[in-house]
Amino acid sequence: MPTLQEMTVGFPATDLLYLRDAYLRREAAKVLRVELDGKRSYVLLDRTIFHPKGGGQPSDRGWLEWETGSATLRKAMGFWDDRGFFVLHYLEGRLPADRVQMRLDWDFRYLLMRRHTAAHLMDHCLQEASGTKSVTLGSWLGDQPYVDYAGSVPKEEDVKLALDLAERYISDDLPLHFAVFSASDVVGLAPPNEERLPRGVSELRVVKIGDFEWIPCGGTHLRSTREIGSIQLKGISGVPGGYRFWFDVADPYA
Ligand SMILES: [Zn+2]
Incomplete structure (x- = not known):
């Protein structure tokens, strides 16, 4: 299992859609990399509407959806490196798709x-x-x-x-x-x-x-x-x- 940092090697920083529009509840994203961890998955997307845990704020909640299924987001995690800010998505279950719809738990x-x-x-x-x-x-x-x-x-x-x-x-x-x-x-x-x-x-x-x-x-x-x-x-x-x-x-x- 690679570290979160290793998962991002070769990819640009995550496009942080929530920074430009905090009211965005639903948006499409491209799946860049998935690592299975038992029954859960770490997922790198090209963009995200999910604010990660940090700065005193709990991780956003929500779901990733694709044509034949969906998975619950357990946690979004973020970190800086020389290329910018990356967000990794920790999911319940597998993600067998290369494009997803992100859906935010808006009330939370x-x-x-x-x-x-x-x-x-x-x-x-x-x-x-x-x-x-x-x-x-x-x-x-x-x-x-x-x-x-x-x-x-x-x-x-x-x-x-x-x-x-x-x-x-x-x-x-x-x-x-x-x-x-x-x-x-x-x-x-x-x-x-x-x-x-x-x-x-x-x-x-x-x-x-x-x-x-x-x-x-x-x-x-x-x-x-x-x-x-x-x-x-x-x-x-x-x-x-x-x-x-x-x-x-x-x-x-x-
Ligand atoms: Zn603030």
Whole structure:
């Protein structure tokens, strides 16, 4: 069984369709390589709509379908190398086809997009409320989502102000903007979500909410803040070097 890196030798980096359109739920792809692992398969496609596990975001869920069958995606895994970013798809069962339809578990992804965009908005609102730059140490957007921030636990009134600001920016329905910056222009911005950027990476996708700061991020975002619904604080606890902000998104009037 080759390593994931070995599976990609001779192929170009994966075309990350979710970066250009996070709302894409279904799309065709060409199968480049399949490796059977017992009853499961590792699959390299030329393009993908599936965001891999990484940057605090769980892997997308979904299915690959072909003329005579389908298989459940157990996990999408991504890694950088000198040629760019690759996504490998770990499937339940075999894949006897050279072209597939990718189909996304949209309900799950949309929840992740709402949590992810909410986390960016909270970064900004905590910063605006406290007057000190938000430095994220880590995050988790699966069950019981949280963001870890460096520094001491903020004052209760600052947290309240941050949540009020977030509510206002959600009802203002601020659009999200996307661009690609050269890696050198990203220096000084918040650290990117993808850990371990290799030296070969020359460009990074950046995101901003309304006219707030640019953030390097290859994640999946909403088109505008109103789709977040509302942000609910679930608690704040200490972590080494900082604090954990437990939150979730909810429908606005739930
Ligand atoms: Zn992001």
